[in-house]
Amino acid sequence: MNESAGVEPTTASEPLVLVELPAAGRDAPVDGVALVTLNRPKALNALSFELLRRLAEALERLDADAACRCIVITGAGDRAFAAGADIKEMAHATPVDLQAANGFEQWARIRAIRTPIVAAVRGYALGGGNELAMACDMVVAGEDAQFGQPEIRIGIMPGAGGTQRLPRAIGKAKAMDLILTGRSIGAHDAERLGLVTRVVPAEATLEAALDLARDVASMPPLAVRAAKEAVERAFELPLAAGLEFERRSFFLLFATDDQKEGMAAFVDKRPARWRGR
Numbered sequence: 001m002n003e004s005a006g007v008e009p010t011t012a013s014e015p016l017v018l019v020e021l022p023a024a025g026r027d028a029p030v031d032g033v034a035l036v037t038l039n040r041p042k043a044l045n046a047l048s049f050e051l052l053r054r055l056a057e058a059l060e061r062l063d064a065d066a067a068c069r070c071i072v073i074t075g076a077g078d079r080a081f082a083a084g085a086d087i088k089e090m091a092h093a094t095p096v097d098l099q100a101a102n103g104f105e106q107w108a109r110i111r112a113i114r115t116p117i118v119a120a121v122r123g124y125a126l127g128g129g130n131e132l133a134m135a136c137d138m139v140v141a142g143e144d145a146q147f148g149q150p151e152i153r154i155g156i157m158p159g160a161g162g163t164q165r166l167p168r169a170i171g172k173a174k175a176m177d178l179i180l181t182g183r184s185i186g187a188h189d190a191e192r193l194g195l196v197t198r199v200v201p202a203e204a205t206l207e208a209a210l211d212l213a214r215d216v217a218s219m220p221p222l223a224v225r226a227a228k229e230a231v232e233r234a235f236e237l238p239l240a241a242g243l244e245f246e247r248r249s250f251f252l253l254f255a256t257d258d259q260k261e262g263m264a265a266f267v268d269k270r271p272a273r274w275r276g277r
Ligand code: CAA
Pocket: 042, 043, 044, 046, 047, 083, 084, 085, 086, 087, 088, 089, 124, 126, 127, 128, 129, 131, 150, 151, 154, 157, 158, 159, 160, 162
């Protein structure tokens, strides 16, 4: 099933967000993996409010689809994942406009997605683009990827999670450097600092992200969602509460068929067959 969502404001025939489920892999369809493409390559996939809304809608639809076990988000073209929020759209906005448009609510919708998401990043992941990559669960970066929060250079600051997620990902000192100077870092530095899961040759980025997503998609889905949720709590809760949350989730998985099947398969020395129940 292929579908697309959204309309490019400049060329009405071009969808802003493309959705493929299953994602077309190099050789064969990738079971359980959806590919979501930000599709404004001429604007380096800048995240207009409409694009963000379409993205949130697409992710929510996939999240509700039992056939979707893992999502890859990428940018169209080879120049950018996303070069940030749409500066042209925001240039004349007032605080009241921004509040009334409720555009930033899309970020909360993206954060609430329970299906694991892998970002496949080539080229620029700047401002809101870096914030979107950080909102994903893992980041596969091509060697040509660049990450940064350049908002300070246009008279503003990060507004979609950069000041909160970047220090958690790479520590205060490094995050302050990027946020207060606006400079960006390359893929290998981003990996060394913990912002990126793995770095691959640029042309291999999407396939590597799909491979990673396929690995996740082959795992028992209830355990995957529970584990994702518990890891997310590590950034929200004090340690004792996080450990308690983890233990309760762990115990709960013993109510699933997949726990019975996984342990029986181990004992029988055969591959497990997950039912997602
Ligand atoms: N918003 C709108 N349009 C953008 C854009 C953005 N964030 N980034 C690039 N574009 C557009 C350019 O305007 C240009 O369009 P035209 O051809 O119509 O002029 C096209 O994309 C190609 O860009 P460039 O010609 O600038 O390409 P370049 O190779 O010379 O430079 C770049 C690439 C360094 C990424 C440069 O485009 C750039 O600095 N972009 C802005 C990066 C930025 O400041 N991002 C933060 C945005 S604010 C934000 O994200 C707030 C938040 O936290 C939510």
